[in-house]
Amino acid sequence: xxxxxxxxxxxxxxxxxxxxxxxxxxxxxxxxxxxxxxxxxxxxxxxxxxxxxxxxxxxxxxxxxxxxxxxxxxxxxxxxxxxxxxxxxxxxxxxxxxxxxxxxxxxxxxxxxxxxxxxxxxxxxxxxxxxxxxxxxxxxxxxxxxxxxxxxxxxxxxxxxxxxxxxxxxxxxxxxxxxxxxxxxxxxxxxxxxxxxxxxxxxxxxxxxxxxxxxxxxxxxxxxxxxxxxxxxxxxxxxxxxxxxxxxxxxxxxxxxxxxxxxxxxxxxxxxxxxxxxxxxxxxxxxxxxxxxxxxxxxxxxxxxxxxxxxxxxxxxxxxxxxxxxxxxxxxxxxxxxxxxxxxxxxxxxxxxxxxxxxxxxxxxxxxxxxxxxxxxxxxxxxxxxxxxxxxx
Amino acid sequence: xxxxxxxxxxxxxxxxxxxxxxxxxxxxxxxxxxxxxxxxxxxxxxxxxxxxxxxxxxxxxxxxxxxxxxxxxxxxxxxxxxxxxxxxxxxxxxxxxxxxxxxxxxxxxxxxxxxxxxxxxxxxxxxxxxxxxxxxxxxxxxxxxxxxxxxxxxxxxxxxxxxxxxxxxxxxxxxxxxxxxxxxxxxxxxxxxxxxxxxxxxxxxxxxxxxxxxxxxxxxxxxxxxxxxxxxxxxxxxxxxxxxxxxxxxxxxxxxxxxxxxxxxxxxxxxxxxxxxxxxxxx
Numbered sequence: 208x209x210x211x212x213x214x215x216x217x218x219x220x221x222x223x224x225x226x227x228x229x230x231x232x233x234x235x236x237x238x239x240x241x242x243x244x245x246x247x248x249x250x251x252x253x254x255x256x257x258x259x260x261x262x263x264x265x266x267x268x269x270x271x272x273x274x275x276x277x278x279x280x281x282x283x284x285x286x287x288x289x290x291x292x293x294x295x296x297x298x299x300x301x302x303x304x305x306x307x308x309x310x311x312x313x314x315x316x317x318x319x320x321x322x323x324x325x326x327x328x329x330x331x332x333x334x335x336x337x338x339x340x341x342x343x344x345x346x347x348x349x350x351x352x353x354x355x356x357x358x359x360x361x362x363x364x365x366x367x368x369x370x371x372x373x374x375x376x377x378x379x380x381x382x383x384x385x386x387x388x389x390x391x392x393x394x395x396x397x398x399x400x401x402x403x404x405x406x407x408x409x410x411x412x413x414x415x416x417x418x419x420x421x422x423x424x425x426x427x428x429x430x431x432x433x434x435x436x437x438x439x440x441x442x443x444x445x446x447x448x449x450x451x452x453x454x455x456x457x458x459x460x461x462x463x464x465x466x467x468x469x470x471x472x473x474x475x476x477x478x479x480x481x482x483x484x485x486x487x488x489x490x491x492x493x494x495x496x497x498x499x500x501x502x503x504x505x506x507x508x509x510x511x512x513x514x515x516x517x518x519x520x521x522x523x524x525x526x527x528x529x530x531x532x533x534x535x536x537x538x539x540x541x542x543x544x545x546x547x548x549x550x551x552x553x554x555x556x557x558x559x560x561x562x563x564x565x566x567x568x569x570x571x572x573x574x575x576x577x578x579x580x581x582x583x584x585x586x587x588x589x590x591x592x593x594x595x596x597x598x599x600x
Numbered sequence: 601x602x603x604x605x606x607x608x609x610x611x612x613x614x615x616x617x618x619x620x621x622x623x624x625x626x627x628x629x630x631x632x633x634x635x636x637x638x639x640x641x642x643x644x645x646x647x648x649x650x651x652x653x654x655x656x657x658x659x660x661x662x663x664x665x666x667x668x669x670x671x672x673x674x675x676x677x678x679x680x681x682x683x684x685x686x687x688x689x690x691x692x693x694x695x696x697x698x699x700x701x702x703x704x705x706x707x708x709x710x711x712x713x714x715x716x717x718x719x720x721x722x723x724x725x726x727x728x729x730x731x732x733x734x735x736x737x738x739x740x741x742x743x744x745x746x747x748x749x750x751x752x753x754x755x756x757x758x759x760x761x762x763x764x765x766x767x768x769x770x771x772x773x774x775x776x777x778x779x780x781x782x783x784x785x786x787x788x789x790x791x792x793x794x795x796x797x798x799x800x801x802x803x804x805x806x807x808x809x810x811x812x813x814x815x816x817x818x819x820x821x822x823x824x825x826x827x828x829x830x831x832x833x834x835x836x837x838x839x840x841x842x843x844x845x846x847x848x849x850x851x852x853x854x855x856x857x858x859x860x861x862x863x864x865x866x867x868x869x870x871x872x873x874x875x876x877x878x879x880x881x882x883x
Contacts, residue, residue, distance in 0.1 A: 222768065226772045226773075226774055227772060228643040230627065230629065230775075233627060234623050234626070234627055237626055237627065238618055239619070239622050239623045239626045240622070244613060246619050249615060249619035249620065249625055250619050250620075251618065253616075253619065253620035253623055253624075253775040253776055253777055254623070254776075255764075256776060257632070257771035257774065257776045258771075258776075259634060259778040262778060323745075326833060341858060352608070363778070387664075412677070416676050416680075419680065425684070593690070596790070
């Protein structure tokens with residue numbers, strides 16, 4: 208039973224190992240918990256799950272594996288909260304039936320009807336299920352439905368009929384969570400590489416001791432301070448279709464500025480051409496030639512483009528294809544120049560990955576980038592940072 | 601250990617938390633606690649120590665903390681200086697070994713609770729460097745060839761704010777508990793514990809207002825339990841009349857003494873803007 212549970216957990220993506228399993232057995236063996244299903248659930252959760260993002264998945268697996276086991280123990284004899292029943296009636300009884308019952312106004316009748324109704328439901332869906340026989344002692348012990356779908360009024364603890372794991376309280380912690388600034392920072396941290404550069408202004412104790420022992424006199428050695436040596440050049444697409452993605456881009460930007468000391472950013476529209484700008488309000492008057500950037504920033508800079516790559520294919524492949532000005536060289540030429548100059552390049556796309564294949568321009572840019580286009584989600588960002596920090600040959 | 605942790609007079613523990621703590625205490629595995637800031641992660645260690653009447657050894661981790669510092673530090677500079685001055689102490693290297701918190705916990709005469717606070721603040725390799733030490737509860741002092749081993753495995757509580765991911769191998773050795781934000785009932789219990797004689801109605805009004813503020817979309821930092829407790833304390837000290845809280849006029853959406861709840865000027869401005877918009881709609 209428990210091994211089966213471990214298998215189920217692993218196939219649901221919770222990376223529990225034998226180590227945790229043995230811990231759980233040890234805990235059960237040394238009577239850590241009282242013999243209550245809830246306590247067992249809590250204990251199993253504390254043992255197997257080490258990430259709050261996986262708590263909801265754990266709840267689901269727990270429900271799947273142990274569903275029915277506990278009802279066999281007669282747990283359901285306990286009191287059932289009224290609001291829960293009300294919610295269930297709404298789900299399982301039709302409009303007329305409810306009206307009729309409400310006319311009768313007798314709670315016992317409602318219970319009775321509900322019970323019958325649930326038994327019917329059970330019979331229809333899983334005919335011959337063994338719970339029908341044993342479940343007779345309690346009204347709702349058949350568990351053929353999923354209470355997670357029923358809106359339960361008020362979170363009441365310790366009411367035994369609603370099993371805690373069925374409430375799925377942690378549903379919104381699952382990895383679909385918002386890409387907040389803090390999360391982005393965590394992802395960006397992958398890009399950190401500490402190095403000692405610059406003036407030697409820190410006492411190198413180890414080297415001093417080694418030197419002193421060797422020389423026989425006090426031999427002070429200094430070294431430069433350690434800091435994050437990653438250099439980042441950010442190109443941000445603004446305007447047009449990017450307006451929908453302002454928030455997420457903003458968050459990425461604010462996370463990046465606080466994370467990297469050596470970070471420069473420039474704006475472009477749709478595709479990179481011969482010039483970019485730093486200040487959006489003066490984008491027409493203060494332009495910076497892209498050539499200058501290629502010369503100014505060494506090839507150890509890591510380049511990140513942020514843009515939806517959604518435009519007409521002409522804007523990439525044709526001279527004069529830009530929607531805003533007459534470009535003498537194609538966008539493709541400019542993108543290729545960047546890709547050729549810098550070994551570490553990534554394109555972050557705020558649009559959902561599944562939609563990429565329907566946009567020709569997205570495909571083109573992805574090709575130019577050498578398939579280094581990543582969705583602007585936590586996972587995508589993680590992949591991008593991993594790719595950027597890989598040693599470039 | 602037959603004693604079970606079931607919260608203390610100052611700390612309301614939910615059932616799942618109790619199970620996690622008891623499992624960690626009985627099996628002597630580290631307990632890793634995560635949760636929103638201000639939900640009582642650090643306080644938990646204090647309360648466990650109080651509940652089982654054990655001394656608490658606190659190791660606050662900073663971004664510069666090294667795992668070695670928890671074991672011991674060899675003060676080579678002091679020895680070098682003494683050597684130049686011809687101090688007698690210099691002949692015994694153990695004079696220059698400074699004990700760390702783990703050493704202290706391992707050799708404590710009474711079973712201690714060791715709190716490793718905010719482990720995620722340190723370098724990414726930090727937890728890995730402590731794997732063996734926490735697993736076997738022993739380590740070697742290379743300078744003296746001494747082995748420090750715990751007579752009895754101490755109770756270890758580790759807190760994390762999730763700023764860095766912790767390595768799998770480390771996680772496998774811990775029990776894990778995520779302190780979720782308390783629901784209304786638990787919150788009332790918590791308040792009862794902290795302010796036993798506060799007026800019932802003041803609490804319910806304040807709570808209502810508090811949860812409403814938490815629901816305002818776009819807040820940069822939602823107020824948490826510790827902020828609520830601070831706010832209530834302020835309300836008590838200021839002797840705030842009940843009517844002020846009951847004032848449901850949407851144009852006064854800014855709660856009194858909001859400085860205790862909102863720690864971010866952008867959030868205060870957001871609330872003010874909402875209040876302004878509510879006023880305009882009413883006109």
